[in-house]
Amino acid sequence: MTDERRIPMVDLQKEFQRLKPKIMKEVEEVLGSGRYILGPKCFAFEQRLKAYVGTNHAVGVANGTDALYLALRALNIGPKDEVITTPFTFFASGETIAEVGAKPVFVDINADSYNIDPNKIEEAITPRTKAIIVVHLFGKGADMKEIMKIANKHQLRVIEDACQAIGTEEGGKRAGSIGDIGCFSFFPSKNLGAFGDAGMIVTNNDVLYEKVQELRNHGSKTKYHHRFIGINSRLDELQAAMLLVKLDYLDLFLYKRKKIAKRYTEKLSSYVKTPAEGKGRAHTYHQYCIELKERDHLAKLLDEQGISSEIYYPVPLHLQEAFQYLCYQKGDFPISEKVSKHILALPISPELSDSLQDKIIASVQRFVHGS
Known part of the structure; x- marks a missing residue:
């Protein structure tokens, strides 16, 4: 597309x-x-x-x-x-x-907050x-x-x-x-x-x-x-x-992001793991990330349907080639490693319309139902 x-x-x-x-x-x-x-x-x-x-x-x-x-x-x-x-x-x-x-x-990270x-x-x-x-x-x-x-x-x-x-x-x-x-x-x-x-x-x-x-x-x-x-x-x-x-528009942008994120969570929490808000600590949704085992397949499907997605982050720092000298091994930080294999960011922007968001939501729901 x-x-x-x-x-x-x-x-x-x-x-x-x-x-x-x-x-x-x-x-x-x-x-x-x-x-x-x-x-x-x-x-x-x-x-x-x-x-x-x-x-x-x-x-x-x-x-x-x-x-x-x-x-x-x-x-x-x-x-x-x-x-x-x-x-x-x-x-x-x-x-x-x-x-x-x-x-x-x-x-290592907390599995819910990242x-x-x-x-x-x-x-x-x-x-x-x-x-x-x-x-x-x-x-x-x-x-x-x-x-x-x-x-x-x-x-x-x-x-x-x-x-x-x-x-x-x-x-x-x-x-x-x-x-x-x-x-x-x-x-x-x-x-x-x-x-x-x-x-x-x-x-x-x-x-x-x-x-x-x-x-x-x-x-x-x-x-x-x-x-x-x-x-x-x-x-x-x-x-x-x-x-x-x-x-001047930042608080309005953040309000819109939170509104979009809330809608995602309401529609997708029964299908995939959605972000945790947490008590007392706000979320301003620079990214809206979901987790599912079939992450790569969903990303491919979304791409075919003209929907962008991104993986943040596919390789944790301790497994990066540049940090080999630190002598960390695979398995040292299991939560980070697990999340890196399952996480996927969906489009989120103050300019994202309800109709476009509905298309994204429907695509995720259909994928999970069919997988």
């Missing part, structure tokens, strides 16, 4: 058409200003986002991966250190630990453990209350990988505001997506804020004077300007 007739995972074209007049106005304003790097739009977006998340500080960076890397650097994590995280996540969550010279230490299981964290802590990277996967809030208890008990720093979870709340606090540092990605398909790569670091810690500001700008606070070896990771004005427009 041609792309024009496919149901996409996220309909970015339709979203752009809806916001086009405001976005183009912002773009023209930036282009006419002559300020393209670390200008007023970037500053304004930092101020707006820190208010939205509920932190004292925000620093715009080039992407979510850089946000994680810079967070680790700001916390002085490096060679001989260990950082605990989940093996069931996007590669960047583990990659950045290795990039700073530290050792990724994986802990997030790191707090009950398994303490057994992975060693004298070299310095931090935990907590991933709020698919927009589902991790159990930060228990994780923070463990971190405080063992004097560990906590980085929230909230790249998929902007707007997710736990106990009245938004993802990214609970640990030492929060990291966000504004990759185009995210719930708040830019028109290219973009990211943000948030924190309540004044010292960390100052250090991240310098690290993102070649380790420099004063022009041509460098206190640290940093990197070039600055949120450009065009992305910041467009994100300012989309931020």
